[in-house]
Amino acid sequence: MSGDGDGGASVRRLADWDADRLRALAEEYGTPLYVDDLARVRANHARLAAAFPDAEVLFAVKANAGAHVLRALRDAGAGAECASAGELARALDAGFDPADVHYTAVNPPAEDLDYAVSVAAAHPALTVTAGARDTIERLDERGFSGRFCLRVHPGVGAGHSESVSTGKDAKFGVPADEAVEVLADADSRGFDVVGVHAHAGSGIANDQLDEHARVVATLANVARATATDLDLEFVDVGGGFGVPYHEDEAPLDLDAVAERTRDALDGVDATLTIEPGRYLVADAGVLLTEVNTVKRVSESVIAGADTGMTTLVRPAMYGSYHPIRSLVADDRPTEEVSVVGPVCESTDVLGEARDLPAPERGDLLAVGNAGAYGVEMASQYNSRPRPAVVALDGGESGVARRRETLADVTHAEDTADTYQEP
Template identity: 40%
Template sequence: MTLPGQPQLHLRDQSLYLEDVPLAPLAREHGTPLFVYSEGAMLAALASYQRGFEGRDALICYAMKANANLAILKLFVNAGCGLDIVSGGELERALAAGAPPERIIFSGVGKTRAEMTRALEIGIGCFNVESEAELDVLSTVATGLGRTASVSIRVNPDVDAQTHPYISTGLKGNKFGIAHDRALDVYRHAASLPGLKVVGIDCHIGSQITQLSPYLDAMDRVLDLVNAIEDAGIPLHHIDFGGGLGIDYKGDTPPEAATLWQQLFAKLDARGYGDRRIVIEPGRSLVGNAGVCLTEVLYLKPGEAKNFAIVDAAMNDLPRPAMYEAFHQIVPLEARDGRTAATYDVVGPVCESGDWLGRDRLLDVEPGDVLAVLSAGAYCMSMASNYNSRPRAAEILVSGNAARVVRRRETIEDQLRAEQDLSQA
């Protein structure tokens, strides 16, 4: 049997496998917490986008903020993807992964002059610009280097993505993009600046979107702007629709990527833009359901109001529940006969009441058992920290029956290496 939202995860002889790799031996060999990712699941998710874009002029740029492990970046680059970055550090990771600079898109609201300089020097494909002030600074940096920056302006269409408020980005109250009613004036300003070349328009309305209507609404508003901008004499080479497609965490039913893009292209064709180059930046939908986090049960702590299963993974490993009250399925690695299940809050050892991974879960577990936290491929390791001086977990990539370590477990020596003991100075 397979589990909802996890196409490569299945039970075999009462044990949990990812592809053809049993997970329990990985936990014993490499310790916990441990992240394990399926190469097959990532490539299958990408293939759905590629089917939707078949026969079209399109560039898929993986939004690497979702999970920036070098092995995963190289997997997508080798499969033909560009990369979407939001920092100078991500730029260096993208280059280390072999991404051609012209297939790198630089997004984000707070690019520094140093980041702009480095990106211009290596010749990235496009800056997705988010404010008039950023346009002015980028113009100054580019002219100082004797370079031309290709820019796409991110427009905020004021469309409700119907998702969690912390991951909604397309409303008037969000910090992202240029207001829809200001966009034409900002494009005119951009076209007048030295060192800039306007090449596109960008829109991204949020993350974990599970319905078609927000995309369709946003596309209509963006295409209205494309028409107005080009009527003003500013040609646009590409239209960037961002990412944001959701995944199945708890019975969620987002459209398949190929289905979504068939409908979006139907609208593009109907409005006369079907031959325009399309750029998208999916992240979570490529990696989220490809990963699990393995964690050992340390203690069972019964109480009058709650029972707690205390595990060795924590909010520093899996920040999403603490940040968004996000739901992840939690299942044992191995089924046990003859035991009685109970309802537990699954919590970590960090000294915060917000350190929980799952609430009110019916589990048949004992100390020493290992649990799998599902759909942990996106915004877990990429957001992990060393809070409480906890080392970040190891990461494993599986393909078929092979498993490779793609990040070793951190040590306390790794954490201390950059710090200065003043008594030794």
Template identity: 55%
Template structure:
């Protein structure tokens, strides 16, 4: 563990941290010490983000539960920081349950949300539940209820609802109207009635999720689906909680405004109405996105008739969001920020035309060996990294209390073949 100056003023809590707010000298120092590509995750910033959203919903609701959607980042250091803040873990796969338990989560406070859950997943989570009877299992099909009953489950059950309303930054993450997710809205009352009559399970909650990365323009859809879920919860009755999912976005572009999370919480309360059940929500991206950045080194400069190509040592295997979603991530030259600006195409070493982080974006022209930072990579960054193209996954550096440490070591070539041996 290395002593360092904190990345940001620990007394400040801006609604969003922009890429330019990171300390360039510190990031260059981290790149020199730990090599690149390297993920940097600021645990103090994650704590700030959690406290802000928890305070906003505490002010609007009576005793809400703000969980952490583990799929955004399943690293132990991140989960430990959020567990320390009191956040229960919302897990969308058995492996996430396993990792949450390893990080110290109380199994009674874990919520498992299975989407077309494989048999092995159900076997594992029911096994955990047998020793933790307050654990809540959340499923989105009546078929999954039957499969749980076959395994002897008779505990706390939540049903995922498809509200027919979707929102989010990309079609691939708009879940609220996709048939894959949840029981059709109009069918839910009958399903609840059958489950209560035919199975020895306690239906304690309903759940829905509109999508991921919602900003101001999505708040009308958010309010509409929250209102529908409030109506449904009142119709079903006798619930402990209503889980409205997460999906609160952060601005990846400098010209986008951050959510006023206090206003979002108040509008959620107004849309929901009076309800004899507590509120749950499960942010992921909101807590993590601006707490992370990705460091990379320039290795190639190639002028072509169409564009200038800048090759870096990070790739779509390191950060897949630009290739998968066309997502925008800010890019900052940490070594030569005042170099002449020109349209640049920045890409990695993978033999795919999709392995680009931007195309013809005006940026300071780098030189070979320059360090660059890619912003807003804390959520769905390392979590979606892969070994495609036999690329070892990068090191992850955690910042906390003015110190840096390795949260996950860099993979080696030996790691690529370890399971084959």
């Protein structure tokens, strides 16, 4: 990689990736292919930790749960924030100390809650977060008496779209005006109440710092109101720190975020906890895909690729923009090209009207900022196997997740006990 894979620059653009190396990886491992650069993951963590020197940093595992990513962040000093039993299991398998792990599920299924309570019993340093009175009752019914954090609904949201503006969504957390009462209830049940938590949303930008600060101030008010009765260890302000997906978009002013956060917590005697996900891994990943079909219709140029919404669903689900770069020689004339996938859906579009070299079959394309919520949200829709993932670390590379086969797609049916062909 060229540029700052192991440096401190606040943004890594798609143009900063070394085209020759990406072409070599595609040649060796095939396409579609996710590529994660662990040096960049570590650099992003170091920059964040420098901006928040006194904070506990927990990686939001849902952004990228690959064992290679988890181990890199564990070694860098991060903890893990887990939204499901599966993420909790993967964090523990990756070697995170349970004292550095928070389980923060929303409306957890019974099996998930059973597992979390059993883990907490075996590892009392684990912190369990709940965002509903019912969840507190369900924990109590299971005999939970461990470290407890309450998720608060601040009524204020931010993020790259309404779909991820969780701070405004009543699905998440106990209303702020009920938080003190609910914390007292958890304490009376014998829970070890250690913190409060809230989250504004995913993809917070520079122009949304007011909303972020209001969420933090809401938590600060709850912490102050409970100070005489409870000795809170931490105030968890969530993550959601955004990254620039558009080429001309400025990077997040992390120092400004940190300053606004500290100001909003003024006077609160508790450790600050943050839960970055996207910020640590998004620009550390690219998705490589090969053009297999070129179609010219009227004034439109369509490049059909071997990957689409089953591999990277964010454009179809959220209308998200991801930069696209052609890795062919740059001496071709450019034109407006729409890059589409092989799925039988009109929403199966990676990018529309992009200024790219005139496409030809066999061209290799790179899709940027694919390290967060890329492979994690990949599916087998249309019975398509999910792609391989390659991890880079300096000059080394290796398969972190093998490419699925058609046999993998049907494995759960082939191994079922019923409905087999006689």
